[in-house]
């Protein structure tokens with residue numbers, strides 16, 4: 001794709017970072033795509049619940065010469081020489097992560113969230129062992145044992161879910177009954193499409209009864225836990241916490257595994273390397289350290305709480321206008337709208353019409369959905385990215401109104417065009433860190 005001179009001029013007017021001079025000269029195709037993506041991020045509203053904007057410092061760190069270094073092993077115990085600076089950054093990442101989440105051990109090397117979960121399973125299980133995780137149709141994640149993943153060829157996955165989809169309350173009695181019957185080795189919390197909080201203390205009690213290790217995959221909610229806006233599973237005695245670092249935690253793309261004790265941490269370290277991965281991606285480890293440093297600052301607490309205030313406000317706005325939300329609200333950063341019940345159209349159609357006005361979210365299955373995964377009944381949206389841009393409750397009402405208007409006017413080309421312009425003007429008032 002080649003983007004012409006007029007777009008480059010428009011971008012320079014937008015004051016986008018014009019500093020990619022080597023790339024621009026050497027590879028205009030990639031450079032132009034990058035400029036297009038920057039523009040998309042500045043001019044549009046990002047409501048995908050798993051996305052965020054990283055800070056200029058994190059962004060800079062990701063593009064550094066730490067990329068050039070092989071560092072198999074761990075600080076002080078590497079397979080290659082020349083590790084005096086990689087050891088500094090990895091140790092800082094580990095120490096900051098431990099402080100942030102109040103645990104004894106951190107492995108900051110997983111390349112992403114799924115590899116972190118795979119390394120965690122192999123650290124704790126033998127082939128054929130059972131894991132009990134959240135029902136995938138109630139919000140659980142693919143890496144918690146979806147039949148399309150290789151994990152199900154090796155381990156057995158059993159489920160718990162909501163007792164009542166109107167409140168989102170988990171059925172802890174049923175969880176206990178299944179646990180007593182199936183004797184899982186891991187009781188796994190975590191989700192990518194569940195708008196409520198888990199009761200870690202209840203889960204821990206059930207796990208203790210059957211001798212299971214408690215693991216929480218906090219990928220979606222790590223930022224709010226770090227900022228004290230949601231409960232920390234370690235405070236209720238959880239053993240292991242896995243996460244991505246690039247969602248609400250606002251770091252580079254990557255994963256991490258935290259352990260309550262140093263002893264569990266030893267098993268995790270062996271499983272990550274050499275069990276599963278090779279060399280760590282050291283520029284990402286360094287960027288994780290920078291992001292954790294940011295998350296330790298008092299401002300991050302405000303950010304974490306504002307994400308939830310925004311999410312609750314937007315959810316209430318939609319419900320007051322008659323929309324049907326899964327569990328009738330939210331306690332975290334995301335919400336799920338039942339589009340078929342609310343608007344008489346499927347989630348994919350809502351996703352498409354919003355794309356046309358510069359608002360990005362994703363279609364999603366809702367609990368007990370009768371439709372197919374590629375054509376589900378709902379959409380999922382979240383507030384982490386727009387909160388990073390500085391939007392607050394007032395802006396949630398503007399955004400909610402944009403969304404409802406786009407759906408209402410979906411057959412009216414001219415109205416959608418005008419709305420797209422309005423969205424663009426609105427967005428430019430809220431700078432994207434590292435771009436505008």
Ligand SMILES: Cc1ncc(COP(=O)(O)O)c(C=O)c1O
Pocket residue numbers: 050112113114115117141143190191192217218219220244254255
């Ligand atoms: C709960 C949960 N775990 C794991 C992952 C996987 O993370 P990654 O895409 O970095 O592999 C996700 C990503 O959406 C997630 O939501």
